[in-house]
Amino acid sequence: MRIKQLIKNLTNSRTSAEHQYDPKDFLYERKGPWPQPSPIHPWGESPAVIHLPWRETIDWWIWIGSRYLATLPMSLPYFVKGLIFPGLKAVSDEEFEDLLNYSMMSKFLTNKFDEKDKEVFKTYLEKEELDWYIVDLEAVKVVKTFEGIYASASKTLLHKVGERFIVKAIYIDDSEDVFEPKDGDAWQLAKYFMLQGGALCATLVVHPLLHFPFDSINAVSKTSLPKEHILFKLLSPHFRFTLPLENAVLNYKSSLLQEKWWMTYAPYPGGPSGLRDLLVEGYKGIKGNLSYPPFSYKMSSPKLEGRYGEYLRSYYQVIYEFVAEVLSEVEKGDFWISKWADYCNRYVNDFPDSSIIFEEDNLVKAVTTYLYTVTVAHAADHYNYGTLDKRQVPLRIRQQPPYKGIRMNPRSKLCNAVDLMKYYMADSLFFSPTTVTKLINAKYKFSEDYQKGAVIKFKEKLRIVDKELKDKGVDYMPLNKISASIQF
Numbered sequence: 001m002r003i004k005q006l007i008k009n010l011t012n013s014r015t016s017a018e019h020q021y022d023p024k025d026f027l028y029e030r031k032g033p034w035p036q037p038s039p040i041h042p043w044g045e046s047p048a049v050i051h052l053p054w055r056e057t058i059d060w061w062i063w064i065g066s067r068y069l070a071t072l073p074m075s076l077p078y079f080v081k082g083l084i085f086p087g088l089k090a091v092s093d094e095e096f097e098d099l100l101n102y103s104m105m106s107k108f109l110t111n112k113f114d115e116k117d118k119e120v121f122k123t124y125l126e127k128e129e130l131d132w133y134i135v136d137l138e139a140v141k142v143v144k145t146f147e148g149i150y151a152s153a154s155k156t157l158l159h160k161v162g163e164r165f166i167v168k169a170i171y172i173d174d175s176e177d178v179f180e181p182k183d184g185d186a187w188q189l190a191k192y193f194m195l196q197g198g199a200l201c202a203t204l205v206v207h208p209l210l211h212f213p214f215d216s217i218n219a220v221s222k223t224s225l226p227k228e229h230i231l232f233k234l235l236s237p238h239f240r241f242t243l244p245l246e247n248a249v250l251n252y253k254s255s256l257l258q259e260k261w262w263m264t265y266a267p268y269p270g271g272p273s274g275l276r277d278l279l280v281e282g283y284k285g286i287k288g289n290l291s292y293p294p295f296s297y298k299m300s301s302p303k304l305e306g307r308y309g310e311y312l313r314s315y316y317q318v319i320y321e322f323v324a325e326v327l328s329e330v331e332k333g334d335f336w337i338s339k340w341a342d343y344c345n346r347y348v349n350d351f352p353d354s355s356i357i358f359e360e361d362n363l364v365k366a367v368t369t370y371l372y373t374v375t376v377a378h379a380a381d382h383y384n385y386g387t388l389d390k391r392q393v394p395l396r397i398r399q400q401p402p403y404k405g406i407r408m409n410p411r412s413k414l415c416n417a418v419d420l421m422k423y424y425m426a427d428s429l430f431f432s433p434t435t436v437t438k439l440i441n442a443k444y445k446f447s448e449d450y451q452k453g454a455v456i457k458f459k460e461k462l463r464i465v466d467k468e469l470k471d472k473g474v475d476y477m478p479l480n481k482i483s484a485s486i487q488f
């Protein structure tokens with residue numbers, strides 16, 4: 001009995017001794033950043049990382065925060081631009097359809113109709129058997145607009161013919177009515193409200209899911225993986241700037257989400273609480289609405305409709321192959337990866353924990369999703385949104401949502417010069433990408449030859465995919481502008 005106990009003790013002590021690394025083997029000596037419940041919305045938003053190493057905050061201020069400050073004087077020229085070119089621009093039906101087919105708003109396209117969707121478009125769905133799709137912007141309901149500014153939830157019905165989605169009708173929630181092109185001014189207004197909803201849901205419901213849930217992985221990896229571990233070496237070029245950026249967006253009093261009148265860069269139509277609720281809808285989902293499931297860590301290539309989906313899947317595949325090669329010699333049951341997976345699982349919904357991370361290609365998929373999301377998926381969203389004409393895709397509309405027979409005010413009066421200035425400023429500061437470190441220049445501190453070879457192959461394949469996509473006309477963002485991390 002005593003001998004058995006002695007052997008057991010010896011075995012245990014050897015197991016723990018193997019992992020008694022010196023704190024100096026870790027980036028922040030094991031005192032690095034760590035996720036915690038969001039201070040603003042502990043149960044509705046993803047865990048946040050708010051206690052940051054000074055060196056990360058200073059690095060962010062030097063390269064990014066200072067640019068924000070330097071851009072503030074642009075407010076005046078943008079205001080003048082809003083006076084010279086006032087209000088909104090016309091959006092033809094073809095342009096409108098193109099936006100839903102090809103812009104980042106195509107992310108909303110789905111053929112999953114829930115009960116409310118079926119009810120709203122009953123007459124269409126019963127009359128014709130077509131390949132029906134919907135763009136559901138119900139999330140906009142929570143926005144509490146300022147006086148004189150309007151927004152409405154909406155649902156747009158489309159059907160697919162070949163590769164193209166054809167717009168059939170728009171349902172405007174505030175007026176509880178469905179509009180078609182024959183409705184004249186009401187239709188023109190309905191298009192603006194739908195595009196405004198798309199802009200709100202894109203920037204505050206769907207895009208934030210590429211940011212904030214991934215912060216936990218950033219923090220956990222920096223703090224729990226030894227610097228010499230292969231997984232740390234693979235992930236670390238993709239961490240820079242992100243945590244201070246997220247902290248500024250979520251928690252600074254000067255954040256555009258706070259939306260104060262003096263903020264020349266805060267373009268949204270309503271106050272902070274409604275805007276924050278949009279983030280909650282994205283993360284927690286909307287009950288009964290199939291277009292808004294709760295956030296879940298994806299373990300597959302992106303399933304999106306249209307060209308944008310094709311673009312994203314092409315890059316996902318290249319990143320998957322790179323990750324698979326670099327991690328090919330990781331042993332099943334690797335101690336540090338097991339711990340890392342369990343920590344990530346604690347803070348990120350459906351992240352595979354140590355009991356399944358070594359099954360099949362789960363580890364490669366989990367790491368690919370991180371790498372792909374914080375580089376290509378995130379950057380392409382910004383780049384495409386940046387190219388949209390801000391006078392066609394408004395964030396503020398100064399006329400109430402349409403009803404049948406309404407006369408639309410002159411387009412020049414649908415938003416004012418201050419609205420436009422704020423939108424242009426936000427676009428310049430936050431929406432359009434300003435890349436500091438590029439994916440194509442990412443430096444990995446690998447020591448093995450096969451890993452160094454994998455990096456060379458990876459970059460070659462990135463260049464090939466960039467060219468192939470361009471040749472096909474699936475041209476969303478030039479490779480040399482894709483950032484190595486979330487930095488805008």
Ligand SMILES: [Fe+2]
Nearest residue numbers: 211378382488
């Ligand atoms: Fe972003």
